[in-house]
Each structure stands twice: as structure tokens, then as C-alpha cells.
Amino acid sequence: MPDTHFHRPQHFYKYDDYDRTLVAERVEQFRDQVRRRLAGELTEEQFKPLRLTNGLYLQLHAYMLRIAIPYGTLSARQLRQLADISRKYDRGYGHFTTRQNLQLNWIKLEDAPDALAALAEVDMHALQTSGNCIRNVTADHFAGAAADEIEDPRIWAEIVRQWSTLHPEFTFLPRKFKIAITGSPNDRAAVRVHDIGLRLWRNAEGEVGFEVIVGGGLGRTPMIGKTLREFLPKKDLLAYLEATLRVYNRYGRRDNLYKARIKILVHEVGVEKMRADVEAEFAATRDGLLGLSDETIEAIARQFAPPDLPARPDRVGAVERLKLEDRDFALWLKSNVAPHRASGYAIVTASLKPAGAPPGDASAVQMEGLADIAESFSQAELRVSHEQNIVLPHVAVEDLPAVYRALGQLGFAEANVGKITDIIACPGLDYCALANARSIPVAQRISRHFASLARQHDIGDLKIKISGCINACGHHHVGHIGILGVDKNGVELYQISLGGDVDFGNTALGTILGPAVTADRVVEAVDSLVATYLDLRAAGERFVETFRRIGAEPFKDRMYAAL
Amino acid sequence: MPLFREGGPAGLVVDDPWLRLADDAAVPADGMVLVSFGRWRAARAALLARRGPVGVALANTDPVEALGPDVSRFDLVVLHFPKFSDGRAYSQARLLRGRLGYQGELRATGGVLQDQIPFMLRCGFDSFESDQKGFGEALAKARTLFSVVYQPTEDGRAPASVLRQRVTEVVPVR
Numbered sequence: 001m002p003d004t005h006f007h008r009p010q011h012f013y014k015y016d017d018y019d020r021t022l023v024a025e026r027v028e029q030f031r032d033q034v035r036r037r038l039a040g041e042l043t044e045e046q047f048k049p050l051r052l053t054n055g056l057y058l059q060l061h062a063y064m065l066r067i068a069i070p071y072g073t074l075s076a077r078q079l080r081q082l083a084d085i086s087r088k089y090d091r092g093y094g095h096f097t098t099r100q101n102l103q104l105n106w107i108k109l110e111d112a113p114d115a116l117a118a119l120a121e122v123d124m125h126a127l128q129t130s131g132n133c134i135r136n137v138t139a140d141h142f143a144g145a146a147a148d149e150i151e152d153p154r155i156w157a158e159i160v161r162q163w164s165t166l167h168p169e170f171t172f173l174p175r176k177f178k179i180a181i182t183g184s185p186n187d188r189a190a191v192r193v194h195d196i197g198l199r200l201w202r203n204a205e206g207e208v209g210f211e212v213i214v215g216g217g218l219g220r221t222p223m224i225g226k227t228l229r230e231f232l233p234k235k236d237l238l239a240y241l242e243a244t245l246r247v248y249n250r251y252g253r254r255d256n257l258y259k260a261r262i263k264i265l266v267h268e269v270g271v272e273k274m275r276a277d278v279e280a281e282f283a284a285t286r287d288g289l290l291g292l293s294d295e296t297i298e299a300i301a302r303q304f305a306p307p308d309l310p311a312r313p314d315r316v317g318a319v320e321r322l323k324l325e326d327r328d329f330a331l332w333l334k335s336n337v338a339p340h341r342a343s344g345y346a347i348v349t350a351s352l353k354p355a356g357a358p359p360g361d362a363s364a365v366q367m368e369g370l371a372d373i374a375e376s377f378s379q380a381e382l383r384v385s386h387e388q389n390i391v392l393p394h395v396a397v398e399d400l401p402a403v404y405r406a407l408g409q410l411g412f413a414e415a416n417v418g419k420i421t422d423i424i425a426c427p428g429l430d431y432c433a434l435a436n437a438r439s440i441p442v443a444q445r446i447s448r449h450f451a452s453l454a455r456q457h458d459i460g461d462l463k464i465k466i467s468g469c470i471n472a473c474g475h476h477h478v479g480h481i482g483i484l485g486v487d488k489n490g491v492e493l494y495q496i497s498l499g500g501d502v503d504f505g506n507t508a509l510g511t512i513l514g515p516a517v518t519a520d521r522v523v524e525a526v527d528s529l530v531a532t533y534l535d536l537r538a539a540g541e542r543f544v545e546t547f548r549r550i551g552a553e554p555f556k557d558r559m560y561a562a563l
Numbered sequence: 564m565p566l567f568r569e570g571g572p573a574g575l576v577v578d579d580p581w582l583r584l585a586d587d588a589a590v591p592a593d594g595m596v597l598v599s600f601g602r603w604r605a606a607r608a609a610l611l612a613r614r615g616p617v618g619v620a621l622a623n624t625d626p627v628e629a630l631g632p633d634v635s636r637f638d639l640v641v642l643h644f645p646k647f648s649d650g651r652a653y654s655q656a657r658l659l660r661g662r663l664g665y666q667g668e669l670r671a672t673g674g675v676l677q678d679q680i681p682f683m684l685r686c687g688f689d690s691f692e693s694d695q696k697g698f699g700e701a702l703a704k705a706r707t708l709f710s711v712v713y714q715p716t717e718d719g720r721a722p723a724s725v726l727r728q729r730v731t732e733v734v735p736v737r
Contacts, residue, residue, distance in 0.1 A: 018723035022711040029708060033678065041696065049648060050678055132648070162713045162723065168685035169657055169716070172650025249654045284662060289715035296724050 008380040015123040031113035055126025065107040066129040071139035071157040072100035072384040076371040081122040083367035093363040100384040134164035140188040141385035145393040147339040153183035174252035175260035187504035215266030218472035226271040239290040243281035312344030316398040332415035348392040350412040355451040360388030369410040419456040421447040428468030435468035437485025437492035462543040482510040528562040569689040574699035600625040623651035634665040647674030660687035660717035677701035687717040
């Protein structure tokens, strides 16, 4: 690897020797665990939680390695290494997930320690991407660049990452535990559908702190999270999290896998009792060692200092000209380019959803291509979004045409971000041992049917989310159109719901329309829902807004009549 | 069940001097007796009146806080893992050591496997019942498996966040 990659300034957390030592020691511990498993000294039951907390899942056909991309932030150098690992230990491609992770689907058990060692070379790991522990922390993918941001949530995500890594008390929780953090009033991290959601906001005194939201989640029993604490001072974050996790670890249900998430505990005891228990625990620990000193916060915050972006022009003649000449470019500017807080810059989303492709997949060559683009045009930095796209956070407006062309060569310049073909789908029955039905082929068919960009932009913002089973990895409950694969006597059927939303203030679970439809009718069903919307929308109204105004009936009647 | 003690002879089983008393068994006048939490609550005065040391064994659903005023009277507290994957006793251990200031022996029983030792040590356990092959050897090495920790706990190790503040401290070499 050329030296230049090593010396690019990095504008997010850099490992120091403590972090490197811990990750390296963890790799060696896992190497020994794999050796003992292969030698028959550990049963699969004993080995399972060990491999899971190291990111290794057993899927339908092979082991899957889920690599942590904390708060979705990656350097170009790290992405190159991921490409390399996918080539060396997998089949040369990977799948970016809704939790900002990367999954490699064809890993051999005996190779896993070497793959983890290769990750450690670039200060990465696969720790706690699975298992009944605190999972890899997610955050707004526009963090540090968004124009609407109050504070960079990644500072806090990194503090939580360190605190939660190999936490001795919380490695055998009743069930998995997901934390998401947003620093913007426009929630891009879906904080109301996580075990704990943290929302930074500024109170009347001008102080910034967290709203702590607990017990949200999708899965079998979807629930919107409830506010546990309206305003938590920042220095108390870890003490409050530890108090919440302790209450959950002690009192969360362990008798039934499907009732073991914290949302069930909150639901059963009520949020008032939950709050009383957490506050009592917090009162006993808040002045302890977990209090965050200004120096600790400052030391982490410094590492997220924004890059020095020299002033660039806001309006560029070449961009304006190309907008007139190339309609697709004009559409791309509308859907895939978001405002940056520095003038003369923009945030670009590379769509990993080209028409007809499996959502979120990237080949090693494509990953390297993205790394090249990030190095040339985006401070060598990238983000993974929970919508399974890749974000270039710091692009100069005058570079937009070049970035558009370069992404186009990779097949990632589809002007469809937020549109009907920007589909979230879980891996489904093509890969997953839990799935009842396939997800990816359904996404591909919808994507091909609505491939016309002009039509997509006419339809406007519409989020389709597809899960292959009720575990809801594709977040179908919060899709404007949600599609859930079910199995009925060996036939794959799809249940369709409407009106789900993760936008803050509007978070809602979708309404199931009626009987499930067969795989070959899903496209017609979606087409009918779209037609109903186009006929009945008021001026400027988005799909989900029309649904909220007129309800499910008009959609439902017409859809079932069309099938 | 073989018993191992932190700081005991490396890799070797130690003798268990404690008599584990069934709830309906008569209490001997002296000697080291281990009773259930229920029995402790029911017969606290009688148990304190006898000569020998007393220990208490908790189920992982027993309210550990209830031992608060009495922790200094115990020489042993036993916490149970019904399955290795049931982690409630980690919280009980930390509350005992951290909140209640318990200083005596803290023993893990039940699903106790070598890969849990680093977590258990950090939560304050110092003795372990396990029949897993290689457990004793693993225990002898467990303290050095991770030279860095991120959380302050009852084992008193300085987490990375504290070490980073101590500029004079020698940073471990990779």
C-alpha cells in the first residue's frame, strides 16, 4: 500500500495504542477460541456466543462476517482494506447493511481470525456486531457535515463504542441491544426505533444534552421508543446508559427469546416504573467513575474536528450548464446531493441501488472505486448510511460533475436517493437462515419496473422497505410501503403495509392492508398504490402525507381490485 | 465440582472448606456454613449467633441489595449462573463489590466457562466452580489476556480514558 494512504489526515477518531492493543489482543483471543472449536474442545453451543461477539454468524450456506463500521464512518484506506479482505477471504463483494455494517457472506471459519487481523491493521474490528450484547453504535450518516446539525453525534458514539466494548457486565444480556445517536433535528438515525435512541438538543438555557429514548424497535413486536429522560447532561451519558443497561440486565425477560428485548420490559412494567428504576440506579452511580470529564470529552471531540475546507464557489458555471444539458445530472443534484454546512460544499450520496441490482451490494472493484473518489474529492472519507448507500461527506460544488461521472462509471450515480427504487431490503432467503421468503429478487423486480428516473422523481419521496421474515431486518414496519415476506404452506407470500415512517415527530408503524400477495403480484400491487397516490395527491404532498390524509382504504380497495 | 481461586496455585483445584447447607438441614454449631438467601433471611439471628463463619448463596433473581447491612458478616457470597449465557449475576457481583462494599470471597457457580473469566474478574468474582477442561490454566492467564480495558469497574483497573489523561504514564507498545 502506498505510504500516502497512511498519512492522509483523518477527521474522525484515530485509534491510539490502547485501542490497537485491545483489538489485537481480542483477535488473538478469538484465534485461540477458533482453534479450540476446531479441536473439539468447545461445543457449538459454547462457541456460538464467542463467535457472535466477534461478528461471525452462521448463515444458510456459510459463515457470515459482519464487520463493524462504527457510526458508519470510514476512511478511503479502510474501504480499500475491506475490498482486499472481501477478495482474499470471500467472493470479492460485500453487503452494506441497515446498521451501517459490512457483511461478507462466504467466510470460512478457519480464515476468520486472519480476516479479523487484517481488519485490525486498519483500526477496524467486528466486535459486538452480533450476540446478546451492546451492538455497534450507529449515528447520522451526515454527521459532521450536515447543515442542520447541533453537534457531531459521532463524538458520543465513539465514547459509547469504547465504554460498550467488552463491557464485563453486559456481554450476556437477555438479548441484543442497539443504540443510535443523532445530532440533528432531522433524525437520520431512526432513534425512536432503537433499544436506546439518543437525540442531542439544545434546551432553553442554551445547554446541549440528550433526550434519552428507550424501548423502540422493529422485529416481531414493533414499538416506538418512549422518552425516558427529557434532558440528560452530556457528562452523565455513560452513567445513565450503565444504569439503564443494569436495570435491563437484571429484569429483562429471559424466558422467551421473542420477549427478551428491552422494549418488552418497558411495555410490561410501564415507562414510569422503568424510569424510576433507572433514575434510582443512576442516582447511586452518577457521581462515580463513569462521569465524563471535560478533558475526556474534549480529547475525543478534537478528533472529530471538521476538515479544513478552503472557500469554494457556491454557484459554478460548469455545474449550471451541465444541469441544463443533462437531465439525469439535474435529477441527481436534486435527490443525491444534500446541503453541506460549509458554503461551496455538498454532501453526495452514492446510490448502491442501481436499477435491478441487489440493494447495498458492492464488489471489491466498486469499493476501491469509491475509495478513489473519496480520496480525490471528499477528504478521503466516506459514510455508510442505514439506507444502505455510501455517502461522500465533503464534496466541493465545483467537483460535482466529476464526482457524478466517476460514480456513474461504478454504476452508483443513479438519481434515486429517497425515491421508490432506493429500497431497503434484508438479505432474505437467498442468504439468511431465519428468512421465510426472498427479499432481494422482490427489490430487484420493483427497481426494474420503476427504473425511469423521470417517473421516480414525479412520484417523489417514497421509501419501500422489505423484510424476508418478521425479524424485520429490512425495517418494513417503517416503510412508507412495507413489504414482509411470509411463508404459507411452502409458498412465499408478501404482506403489504402502508404509512410507516421514521422521521422524527412522525415516527409511525405501517398499517397492514390485507391478505398477503404472491411474489409475482408484488410489482402490480406497488404499481397500484403509486397510481392511487398520483391520482389523489394534493399539490406538493408526499406519498406518506397523502396516506396520512386519506387513510388506507382508497389504496387498499384499488390494490386488491387490480390483483 | 472443582473449585479454583484467583491468585491460588496456578491451574490447580483448591479445597472447598465450606459446608453447603440444604434449607432443611440442621445448622452445626461451628464450622463454615453456606446457606441460601432464603434461609439467611429466615434465620439471620440464629446464624449470626453461632461461632463459625457464614456464607450466603444467591439465585440470580434474589435482590442483592437486601444484603446491604450484612455484607461485612459474610466470608463468602456465591452467585449462580443457571446457564453461562444468563448474565444477571454479573450485575449482582458489581453491586456487591461496588455499591455494598463486600470484601469477602465472591464465587461463581453453574455455567462457568473459561471464556467468561476476564468478564467475571472485572466484576469482582475471585473464585470459580467449573468442570471445564483447562479452566485452571485459563484462570492463571486471564488477568493478562487484555492489557487494556475501557470501563471503570470494581477490579480497580484504570480504563484507557484515565490512562490517556496521565501523560506521564508509559503507553503500552503495540
